[in-house]
Amino acid sequence: MKSADNLIGFAIPDEIGSYKLRLTLSSSDGTTQPLENPMVYYVHNEHLLGKDLSWVTGENLEINKE
Structure with a gap:
C-alpha cells in the first residue's frame, strides 16, 4: 500500500x-x-442528477527500458 504522496496524476x-x-x-x-x-x-x-457515478480501474504497467 502506497500513500497518496507517492502518486502522480495527469489529466x-x-x-x-x-x-x-x-x-x-x-x-x-x-x-x-x-x-x-x-x-x-x-x-x-462523475456526478449526475445527484448520483455519484465515479469509478476506478487499474492496469498492470509494462516497463520498456530505452
Missing part, C-alpha cells in the same frame, strides 16, 4: 479516443531497485 482529454502516455520514473533516493507489480490507475469522477 485526460474529454474527447473520446485512444491516447498514449510516456513517462519517466526515477527514485527519490537514487537507488535502482526494480518496481514490484507496477500499476497505473484511472480514476473517473
Whole structure:
C-alpha cells in the first residue's frame, strides 16, 4: 500500500479516443531497485442528477527500458 504522496496524476482529454502516455520514473533516493507489480490507475469522477457515478480501474504497467 502506497500513500497518496507517492502518486502522480495527469489529466485526460474529454474527447473520446485512444491516447498514449510516456513517462519517466526515477527514485527519490537514487537507488535502482526494480518496481514490484507496477500499476497505473484511472480514476473517473462523475456526478449526475445527484448520483455519484465515479469509478476506478487499474492496469498492470509494462516497463520498456530505452
